[in-house]
Amino acid sequence: MTIDKKLVKDIAFLARLEISNEEKFIEEMQKIVDYFELLNEVDTEGVEPMYTPIEERYKLSERNRKDFEDAELIRNNFPKRENNYLKVPGIHK
Template identity: 50%
Template structure:
C-alpha cells in the first residue's frame, strides 16, 4: 500500500488534526504500513489465537452499594465548598 496525499488528508480529517509537514507524515506512515506488510507475511495458521494476555479469568467485584459514612472528611479536603456541596472547576468555557 502506498501512502498518498489523499490518505494523509483523510487520516487528518478523521483524527481531527492539522498536519504541518505532510511529507514527513507520509514517510512515517509509510514505515508503519511497510512494517505491517512484513508482519502479514508470517504464517500463523498453526497458532492458537490469544484474546487476552492474562490466562486466568477476571473476577469482577460484586454490584453492592457501599455508603461512605464519613462524608464530612471528604468535604473538608476540598478547597472550595458551599454548605455540604463541593465546588469543582467547570468543564465548559
C-alpha cells in the same frame, strides 16, 4: 498499502489534525504500514488465537476490607448533602 497525499488529507480531516510537514508524515506513516505488512508473512496456521498475552488468572489480594474511619468528616465538608448522599449538579438539562 501506499500512503499518499489524498489519504493523509483524509486522515487529517477525520482526526481534526493540522499537518505541517506532509512529506515527513507520509514517510513515517509508510514505515508504520510497511512494518505491519510484515505480519502478513508470519505463518499462523494451526496457532490458536490468544485473547490476552497473560495466561495466568488474576489473583485477588488477600487483604481485608477496611472502612475509612473519617467518612463523616468528608461528608460534613461537602456543601450539599441529603442523608448519607452527596448532592452534585446534574449533567442533563
